[in-house]
Amino acid sequence: MANPAVRLASIALHLQSTGAGRSGGAGHSFDVSPRPELNQPMADIIRERKNASFDINLMQTFLDGGKDYTRAKEIAYQIIRRDPILLFDGGNDYDLTRPEAREKSMAQVRRFVEIYHSLKNPIQQKAFEVALSSYSESFGMRLYVHHMLFRNSIKMFASEEQKKRTTWVKDIDDFSVLGCFAMTxxxxxxxxxxxxxTATFDPATDSFILHSPTLTSTKWWIGMSGQAATHTVFLAQTIIKGKHCGLNWFMVPLRDRHTGRLFPGVTCGDIGAKAGRHGLDNGWIQLTQVRIPRDNMLMRWSQIDREGNITEPPNQALVYATLIAERLCTVDGTNNLCGQALTIATRYSCARRQGTSNQQIMDYQTHYVNLMPGVAGMYVLSLVDRCLWAYWDRMEELSRTNTDEYLQYLNDIHCVAAGTKASITWWGSEILERCRRAMGGHGFSAYSGIPSIIGDWGVFTTGGGDNFPLAQQTARYVLNCVNRSMQGKPNFGSAEYLKDIKVILEFNVCPADSVAAWLDLAILQKLFASLTVKLAMRIGQHLAPVAKKGQEKVEAVWNEHQLDVLRLSHLHTIHYLISLFTSSVSSLPSEYSSLKPILTKVGLTWALDMAVRDLDLMLEEEFVSAAQAQNLRVARNGICKELRNDVVPLMDAFGRPDFLLKSPLGRYDGDIYNAYFDTVTRAPDCYGPANYWSTEVEPLLTRVRP
Known part of the structure; x- marks a missing residue:
């Protein structure tokens, strides 16, 4: 590829020689020749990195979990950059049609499998999978559906005997089949x-008959079912001897592996255009009297014998357990997509100068107060993500070794996953819009990278469970835990702090009496604990009078206070995330001790911004005075201004290369204008008369006028 400056000069000569780009009839050519001020953005970015208050390389090693993974990640990026099947032509996928995007993402899957199995180092395999999933969101979702949803369903719901007797897991790992997850x-x-x-048991043939009885029973939004999946795990109402016996999962073949033809009774289609993830074939499934063997019901928690006798699961919630892991994945997903957008927006904001003093736009308060909480949040989520998966790993171990304890903690981790998904993905939506606005008009260009991220992101707030019901489920759990604590009963996991509920209730007035006093994570953690309990008790007071008047009355009161219910979920979730982050920073390994000051600062930035969002509730509860509220805002704004000095190094530490970001405006070296212009001029149909000129424009201009 030609040097951007050389390309600019050649384009300028082209414009001058052809007469294109002239203004009116005056003969003034449009000057696109390189200017000295184009070097200023690069100089600004260099200075930003020199001013780092911490060791960027050490931070990257910490975020990656060690030097081995950092090195493996660098090799993974090399593999992608050098492979024409994995790499998008022209550096991005913004101009692909939907069929082209589908074909490309499937080609990436095929090539990924070939390369993945050639890599013998598990660390390198993981790094390659993560890197390619970050580079191509549609590829990542194909892999996610196949592995996280389809494979995990077999892992969690099939009995050990089924896993040993069948080749299901082996076929999934070998990609001998492509799976999807048919729930909604x-x-x-x-x-x-x-x-x-429905799945109706037929004892005469020892089989189940799966059926979609109505239009509304059509499985919908099922990733990879539209065109590619050969099998699905299918959730259906189980009917035995005319009796409804709850929901169960079934393994159902959809397509012939060789021809792609649907099997008899199976109808699948593509749901068409979407806001994003154009390379993923989300589809719909209808089954019409499809027979499968009885053994295709996944029987770890619920079993049916040859005579139709059923052993029901100890807890119906076990049927939905795979969704817990799916919701936990949104933390890393938020870090990936919001992290890319923040890298682009912050680099651009440091490279772009504007205003009477020609200052970097990142130095405007509207920029650093809007963007720095997002940057800080990426670090909070990185540390919290490790804690949440450690919790889930422990749950998986308990599911194999101690069913009683597993069931004891199941409600809590469901609450954690549901509440975290709701709070963090709603927050992520706001952060992405802030990133778009921070880039001014250029944020509306697909080539900025931001619109594509926003399009791919949209499903996060609804997929895996819509945030509104998830937050309400979390709130119900919190209300129950508060009641248990008031009765002196124990709580577990995220609600364990409620054992000190009497002390929490005594925390009636915030002790932060100055701006500096607010810079304390311990106070902020107590604040969210207090607000959680106070709001829970307020909601409880509204519900108590109708508790014995029937579910309809309870639901009516619940609906009248639904906004408070959603906030209760959020307060409890933020308290838990702050506690996990604080614990992680306090237990940093000694080799990373020098990072503690900057990590503490990012944690404070995020927590203070979250607290500012709930100032109205603090004032309602008379927890803070007007002066304290003002001090809180000043503290938040001040720490954002301080953290702004480290903004480029903080995002650099995640190690995202330019090709991954797919944005000329987020370049590592700050050469944004040359790169942006080069990208636009290489885009389809940049030059020449429009293909509709002769059919639409010329007839308009030359029409016979009355």
Missing amino acids: ELGHSSSLRDLEA
């Missing part, structure tokens, strides 16, 4: 108990 329906999503698809 056209008329039912978060309300799983209302699902309509």
Whole structure:
């Protein structure tokens, strides 16, 4: 590829020689020749890195979990950059049609499998998978559906005997089959108990008959079902001897592996255009009297014998357990997509100068107060993500070794996953919009990289469970835990702090009496604990009078206070995330001790910004005075201004290369204008008369006028 400056000069000569780009008839050519001031953005970015208050390389090693993974990640990026099948032509996928995007992402899957199995080092395999998933969101979702949803369903719901007897897991790992996850329906999503698809046991043939009885029972939004999946795990109402026996999962073949033809009774289609993830074939599934062997029901928690006798699961919630892991994945997903957008927006904001003093736009308060909480949040989520997966790993171990303890903690980790997904993905949506606005008009260009990220992101707030019902489920759990604590009963996991509920209730007035006093994570943690309990008790007071008047009355009161209910979920979740982050920083390994000051600062920045969002509730509860509220805002704004000095190094430490960001405006070296212009001029149909000129423009201009 030609040097951007050389390309600019050649384009200028082209414009002058052809007469294009002239203004009116005056003959003034459009000057696109390189200017000295184009070097200023690069100089600014260099200075930003020199001013780092911490060791960027050490921080990257910490975030990666060690030097071995950092090195493996660098090799993974090299593999992608050098492979024409994995790499997008022209450096991005913004101009691909939907069929082209589907074909490209599937080609990436095929090539990924070839390369993955050639890599013998597990660390290198993981780094390659993560890197390619970050580079291509549609590829990542194909892999996610196949591995996290389809494979995990077999892992969690199939009995040990089924796993040993069948080749299901081996076929999934070898990609001998492509799987999808058929749960939600056209008329039912978060309300799983209302699902309509049925699986009726036929003892005469020892088989189940799967059926989609209505239009609204059509499985909908099922990733990879539109064109590619050969099999699915299918959630259906189980009917035995005319009796409904709850929901169960079934392994169902969809397509012939060689021809792609649907099997008899199976109808699948693509749901068409979407806001994002254009390379993923989300589809719909209808089954019409499809027979499968009885053994295709996944029987770890629920079993049916040859005579139709059923052993029901100890807890119906076990049927949904795979969704917990799916929701936990949104933490890393937020870090990936919001992290890319923040890298682009912050580099651009440091490279761009504007205003009467021609200052970097990152130095405007509107920029650093809007962007720095997002930057800080990426670090909070990075540390919290490790804690949440450690919790989940422990749960998986308990599911194999101690079912009683597993069931004891199941409600809590469900609450953690649901509440975290709701709070963090709603927050992520706001951060992405801040990034777009921070880039001014250029943020509306697809080539900035931000619109594509926003399009791919949108499903996070609804996929895996819509945030509104998830937050309400978390709130119900919190209300129950508060009641238990008031009765002197124990709570577990995220609600363990409620054992000190009497002390929490005594925390009636915030002790932060100055701006400096707010710079204390311990006070902020106590603040969220107090607000959680106070709001829970307020909601409880509204519910108590109707508790014995029937579910309809309870639901009516619940709906009248639904906004408070959603906030209760958020307060509890933020308290838990702050506690996990604080614990992680306090237990840093000695080799990373020099990072503690900057990590503490990012934690404070994020927590203070979260606290500012709840100032109205603090004032309602008379927890803070007007002066304290003002001090809180000043503290938040001040720490954002301080952290702004480290903004480029903080995002550099995640180690995202330019090709991954797919944004000329987020370049590592700050050469944004040359790169942006070069990208635009290489885009399809940049030059020449429009292909509709002769059919639409010329007839308009030359029409016979009355």
